[in-house]
Amino acid sequence: MEQGRQLRSRATPIPGLLLFELPVHGDGRGWFKENWHRGKMLDAGLPDFGPVQNNISFNAVRGTVRGIHAEPWDKFVSLASGRIFGAWVDLREGPTFGRLFTAELTPGEAIYVPRGVGNAFQTLEDDTAYTYLVNDHWSTEAQKDYTFLNLADEDVAVPWPIPLDHCVISAPDQKHPRLANVVPVPRRRTLVLGADGQLGTGLRSAFAGDSTVEFAGRARFDITSEDSYRAVNWREYSAIINAAAFTAVDVAETPEGRAAAWSINAAAVSRLARTAVEHSLTLVHISSDYVFDGTAEVHLEDELPAPLGVYGQSKAAGDLAAGIAPRHYIVRTSWVVGSGRNFVRTMASLAAKGASPTVVNDQWGRLSFASDIAAGIRHLLLNKAPYGTYNLSNGGNPQTWFELARDVYRLVGADPNLVRPIGTADYAGPHTAPRPRSSVLDLSGIRATGFDPPPAAQRLAEYIKGLEL
Template sequence: MALEFEKELTATETGIPGMLVFDLPVHGDSRGWFKENWQREKMTALGLPDMGPVQNNISFNDDAGVTRGIHAEPWDKFISVACGRVFGAWVDLRPGESFGQVYTCELDPSRAIYVPRGVGNSYQALEDGTAYTYLVNAHWSAELKSTYTFVNLADPELGIEWPIPLDRCELSEADRRHPMLADALPMAPRRTLVTGCGGQLGRAVRALAEARGLPGFDYCDVDTFDLSNPDDYSKYDWSLYGAVINCGAYTAVDKAETPDGRTIAWKANATGPALLARTCAEHGITLVHVSSDYVFDGASLNHAEGEPLSPLSVYGQSKAAGDLAAAGCSRHYIVRSSWVIGEGRNFVRTMRSLSDRVADPADALDKVAVVDDQYGRLTFTRDMAEGILWLLGYREGDVEPSAPAPHGAYNLTGSGPVESWAQIAARVFDLANGNGAAVEPVSTAEYYAGAEGPVAPRPEHSALDLSKIEATGFVPRDWTEELAEYMAAL
């Protein structure tokens, strides 16, 4: 079959989720031909994941009929032919509805295919002297070999119509012994590491992952994995991970203004994320980094993701530095929140306790001063956890990501009205004991007058624009509705 020249670069979906066939422009004349076999910018624009290849392999086949496979390894592949032709057959060996799905096509120098991790790969050389090439985004290692999975080339359940019958082909003994599909082991999904699992958000992510039955989630906190300590990174085989959700942070805003607190804040919020981002970039891991409204100065009424960073406090400066470091990982989500509420000590629980004291005739507390010149929305950790899994690509029923959102920064808070801390406190008081009138609005300056120790400057306006994450299909719940549910559960 003659090689087709001057085709337009196109990408075509296959019946296997995530697998794409590329028609490649090949330019030829009397001397031979030339092509751009791999072109990151053009191909990612057509839907190819930014796979970040680290190794280029060539399999040369002396004779037509050489047949290899069906192998699934824990990495993505971009497969093409340098010379000759192959008949390729691919079988989805990932757990889920598409397990066992088959796709076949011929490849020549003008056609290539992207094969996601966990899809079994096989081919048959159709011409003598065929050179089959593939880029992969993980290095081969003896440790990883135990994670491979296989299926038999001749399994009748697959229904593969090999152009050259297999009994006339050159096969390895190992390929002949591979199991049938009914006995094949699905490839385990890449694992997800959740750092800071002891905090409000970390606990919420864990609870949601366990409620959905998501496999492969590992959890750690600073006592077992200190992100700012380079030596701690050797505790993990990073080749097994597909995502890291960094829920850890130092959030003592006022203590961060002290000499000791400044050191701790920069260690946890900047040094740690920088080391983590570098590790994720080196291993093709998706990094989810949780950030804060404090990276902005609060001058805007509604902060968009692209607003220039302008932190007022040491805490905000350390978080902004962490954002910049996380953005250095090509596969990243920076998730910005404000006024976080979850399990453990938080503003709502404190206000609930004060409302109970006001309602107690034996307690002398009549009024509670609350700041009335800082404005924002509450962010409930359950909503944040759902939004993070959504960005990673988890949809209802998924055991591994299927439709990740474009990488980048996203605001993720509750939707609903923008209110001051005092207005929110009054809501809590009313829901608890009907005594919202006991909340006394005061200015920030009045509230902190006479405070012992340094006080960090706060953004006046902390509302975050939610249009970007809503455009992905995730619409955060109204925080006022969540507040009522949260209070009822206390």
């Protein structure tokens, strides 16, 4: 081993498989190394994979071979003694299926092996021991998710330094299938919760044709039910998109609504965050402009929450819970418009009837079309944007609800002067929840990732054209 080297990593031909050089410090007594140091490893390129179990494999004699196993977790492998020849084969579905990488490891090297990459080791010295961290607990149930490849497969053709017929190999490892008969490890999936709502419908369109994205309405997965969580094999998933929410803002001010809002918007999100932490998942959670009191003209992502009503309070609590997950995107929206019941559809229906509604003229913001929220979420996930909170509404100039209603009337061919202004104080009834005065969200964060939401006026015109009144 080379002493005095710097910690560094290098990529390999297999995506995600990283080879590390570890600093080893030695003298006449022996040597010492930091086998795993989270902060330093992250700086060197190791994913924050959240190890939960440490295992050691001791091999008594030179020529011991451990078979090519693709396991349902990520692992970080390094040597405590001896020397090995390692062979890694990509057994995940995709264009690199069957690709081989080999390297010799001493205590001065380590390797990060992502889920689905088969790994095998041949010891080159007696008394070789290696240790490995994994980010899920081994169990007999988990072993059912292993994928195997025969050590002597002719297509992959691992160049073993010691011929296999001179090696110690277990009976099961000698019986594993050739590459042609290996079923590729499927990619981990994304689970969309609340998939039957306005945003859920938008997400179905945004991810149309992507077989790795699953959609679950409340009938399949109730985020408030512990049974729903226990029924899922979370090892098969990489991300959760939580589009489920209690959104009846005024009903949330009633005793029954208050309990429902806190159950769905806060307590259930805490359970989702715990699931994300336990299984190293990415959690995408939808936030709201209602977490603010609206006193700021424009709301930044790092503005402290100051909700006015029960709905906003429950959403703010959910945001705090979601932020516990190391891999999280909190996507904050305002004035959502999609396939379900919403303000634009209501105004268009009134315009078609020649009605003359009163609409508040002292609350302003921007519309957020569900299709663009969904596209933004897809962008964050596919581009692996930095984790954190992102404001996401449509762009353009802010408007009041009154101005927006007039635009809807004009676009459907009705007289916009039929819409009459009213102040919030005069409009509000005894059971009306308080609303933020300004719901304008700063969009510089999402734009910095390369996603620029279209102007709200453009999307409004397109939406109106598609309505059947």
